Amino acid sequence: MKHLGLLGRYLPEFGAIIGQMQHDLFHIYTVDAHTLQLVENLRRLWLPEFxxxxxxxxxxxxxxxxxELLYxxxxxxxxxxxxxGDHSELGCVDAQAFCERHGLSKRDTELVVWLVRNHLFMSVTAQRKDIxxxxxxxxxxxxVKDQEHLDYLFILTVADINATNPxxxxxxxxxxxxxxYLxxxxxxxxxxxxxIDADMISDEHKQRALEIIIERNVDIMEAEAIWETIEEEYFIRSNGDEIAWNTEAILRHRPSDKPLIAITPLVDVIFLVPVKFLFTP
Structure with a gap:
């Protein structure tokens, strides 16, 4: 429809963004190309290879x-x-007009408008806040309020990020x-x-770390002695596997005057973690 010029005629608002460049450090496609790539990404999620x-x-x-509401x-x-102005807010007006023009229910219209208004909200939260x-x-x-809105927003956000550049x-x-998301x-x-109770999360993470430590025959008394020197915030922000891994590294390293640098693989990326900054002596 785009190549034949029908999409721009059917949706005049879409016709206005055809060939429009995006002057930022992230988008490498024109607005219309990026938009259609997002839609293609939604379709690809149904394919086994994706x-x-x-x-x-x-x-x-x-x-x-x-x-179809995602599309x-x-x-x-x-x-x-x-x-x-704010393209998210301005886009809501066009989205609502489209939904009303095509006879969508009030509930479906509200969901589409909510998604357009908040399509950046999840990526901004994930990348700029301490999740x-x-x-x-x-x-x-x-x-977000409920699982339905979370699912729609998550899917749209993933498709959007992947349509920005490879x-x-x-x-x-x-x-x-x-x-x-989880x-x-x-x-x-x-x-x-x-x-969410921060103390409960801390206790859960410590309990998981203890289970791992016991399985690996690490001295529990020594591990807990190290934990007493650490602020509680660390146990809230680190999961049990991370706590156990860091604790083992500290115990293996002692006694030593040399700085401790621990290395662990994460997917295809290697992170160098200076453990000495996580624990106070």
Missing amino acids: KQKFPISAQAIRHVAKV IAGLYHDIAKGRG SDPEVIWEFASY TMWNSWRASLMRQL ETKRALRRGLDFP
Whole structure:
């Protein structure tokens, strides 16, 4: 439809973004090309070869009630770029007009408009906020409100990032998005009337670390002696596997005057973690 000139005639607002450049450090496509690539990414989530690369998104898209709402939100998420002002807010007007013109229900229209308005919200939260902070997760979950909105927003966000340029989606962003999605899902299941208890999370992480330490025949007394020198925030922000790994590294290293640098593989990326900064002597 785009190549034949029909899409721009059918959707005049889309015709206005054809060939429009995006002057930033991230987008390498014109607005219309980026938009259609996003829609293509949504379709690809149904293909077996993409299920392995995007397991959570591929599973979520198979459970949403109306996948067509994702396509509409995808078409309109950047429709107002180049007009001046907040393109997310301006795009809501066009998206709502499209839905009403095509006879969508009020509920479906509200969902599409919500997605257009908030299409950047999840990626911004994942990349710019401390999503290991229980309060950040609770605030995000309170805004999303339910699993349905979380699933739609997560799928749209993943498709959007992957339509920006081929290098944007990497193990780091994938890990952040996965963590935010799963932690929010957990918070929603717990209920928004019950904010995440930081002490409970800390205790869960410590318990998991102890189980690992016991399996590896590490001295529990020595491990707990190290933990007593650490601020509680560390146990909230680090999972049990990380705590156990760091603790073992410290115990193996003692006694020594040399700095301790621990290395662990994560997906295809190697992170160098200066453990001496995590623990106070």
